[in-house]
Amino acid sequence: MxxxxxxxxxxxxxxxxxxxxxxxxxxxxxxxxxxxxxxxxxxxxxxxxxxxxxxxxxxxxxxxxxxxxxxxxxxxxxxxxxxxxxxxxxxxxxxxxxxxxxxxxxxxxxxxxxxxxxxxxxxxxxxxxxxxxxxxxxxxxxxxxxxxxxxxxxxxxxxxxxxxxxxLIAWHWDGDGYDDKSVRLLTALQERLKRNNIVIRKVDLKNFKSEVAKVRQVYNSAWDQNSGFVPFTDEEFDYLAKDLKLILDEDFVYVAEQNDKIVGFGLALPNYNEIFQKIKRGRLLPTGIFKLLLNRKKIKSIRIYALGVIDGYRKMGIEACLYGSIIREYKRKGLQHAEAGWTLENNVLINEAIIAIKGDPYKTYRIYEKDI
CATH class of the missing domain: 3.40.630.30 (Gcn5-related N-acetyltransferase (GNAT))
Incomplete structure (x- = not known):
């Protein structure tokens, strides 16, 4: 029974x-x-x-x-x-x-x-x-x-x-199967942004707490109109940031900044699932921790976890620069697979941008509802 x-x-x-x-x-x-x-x-x-x-x-x-x-x-x-x-x-x-x-x-x-x-x-x-x-x-x-x-x-x-x-749509690229236009135009795009005092730079891990506070404001603003969005509390975002800091690769974390104000950011994460898949029942002890430490440099894929620009700064080329910076590092490191996900099916602006760089919508996830 x-x-x-x-x-x-x-x-x-x-x-x-x-x-x-x-x-x-x-x-x-x-x-x-x-x-x-x-x-x-x-x-x-x-x-x-x-x-x-x-x-x-x-x-x-x-x-x-x-x-x-x-x-x-x-x-x-x-x-x-x-x-x-x-x-x-x-x-x-x-x-x-x-x-x-x-x-x-x-x-x-x-x-x-x-x-x-x-x-x-x-x-x-x-x-x-x-x-x-x-x-x-x-x-x-x-x-x-x-x-x-x-x-x-x-x-x-x-x-x-x-x-x-x-x-929700997850997009992917295998090897060099992407349009590298944003990489080829990266220098020109960045020069154009500089005329508006906007610079694209890597996140400063030495001032991580300050950076997190600025990025949190961008996240809660840039995603605010998305279906079902819930803004992070300060404590929730700090909790997430603390966890992510353990697995960040600073070569894949970029911010767009204007006069000390962060107006956009792009974050890709090493795909630690390549390692977690080998850790039996998710237990780090006694041997899982060694698999984690010994294999972290062997990871061959990334997930573009978040990329957003606040209202008033979109369609200026910032999104292309953030994508281009991540793709450039992906290419330089010789990685084999990248996923961007997820995006809402009705987010036409971002989905068209991903299609333009040959993103393939290879996985779909669904959120369901009914009257309670």
Whole structure:
């Protein structure tokens, strides 16, 4: 007999984090999340100071067969003038009854918290974190901080009466299969920007705290009109920046600055999933840490994680300079694969810019919704 159990203990939390490792043990494209990172995300992340989450496990007898988290994101509802509830961290065997029980339990918890509008997911907090169900592009592993799931999840979710809210697109380039026009024109574009006192430079890691504060303002401004956007609190952005600093390659972090004011930034990250895929059950100890340290210089791909320019500075060539600077370093380092993702399907400006440099829309992720 199937039952749903709320996650309230350390042991249950460990089982919640570990369940996907068993579910995907025979899938060659699965990449385990680091246990310590998932534990901290679910327990001590600043998100929990002004929002709430309840994780649930589905059992069939003594065996775990599914998981889900019900997420009350007050920040989203305040910013978007809504009253929506969210679900994330969803994993399930190919069984509709189990999936339905998980969705019903999460929805019930949210209703008890006063949610009356939409039930939205998958989002692992908000669109600032991992989100979206993979619906196209199952033939390769996910890159860093992107989601992955079995194809049958589409049926489990749609059979539970969820409908598409919006699609997210991930783009890629293999080897030198990109248009390097932005690299060839980089010097000329930068000279043109200098006439407006705008310079493109690498981030200053020695003044990281100050740089982060300026970039946070750009992020919250440049992404503000995106569907479902939730602005970072100062503490949330600092938490993310602290984590990213551990894996940054300063050759892939650029800002556009005018008179000491950052007006845009571009950030690409080494694809550490190449290493995480080899770390059993996401455990850094006892041997995972050595795989991480010994293989970090062997990474052959990057993810263009974020690239944005604030309103009033767009279409001046800043975006092309940021892309060009990242592509130039990608080329110089002889890397083999790059992904830009994700972008909203309705973000015509950025999507046309990516198509212009021969970006291939090779993966699609979907966020679903239904009335709660």
């Amino acid at each position: 199937k039952k749903i159990v709320p996650v309230n203990s350390k042991k249950e939390l460990g089982a919640f984090i570990d369940f996907p490792h068993d579910l995907y043990k025979n899938d060659p494209n699965y990449v385990p999340e680091l246990f310590i990172a998932q534990r901290d995300l679910l327990t001590i992340h600043p998100f929990h100071k002004h929002n709430s989450l309840q994780a649930f496990l589905a059992y069939d007898g003594d065996k775990i067969v599914g998981r889900i988290a019900a997420i009350l994101n007050n920040s989203h509802n305040e910013h978007n003038h809504s009253n929506d509830g969210f679900w994330g961290f969803f994993d399930c065997i190919n069984d509709q009854e189990t999936a339905d029980l998980l969705f019903q339990t999460a929805a019930k918890w949210l209703k008890e918290k006063g949610i009356t509008k939409k039930f939205v997911g998958p989002v692992n907090f908000s669109t600032n974190e991992a989100c979206g169900l993979l619906i196209k592009g199952f033939d390769s592993p996910p890159v860093l901080m992107m989601t992955y799931n079995y194809p049958y999840y589409i049926d489990l979710i749609e059979n539970a009466n969820f409908e598409k809210q919006i699609d």
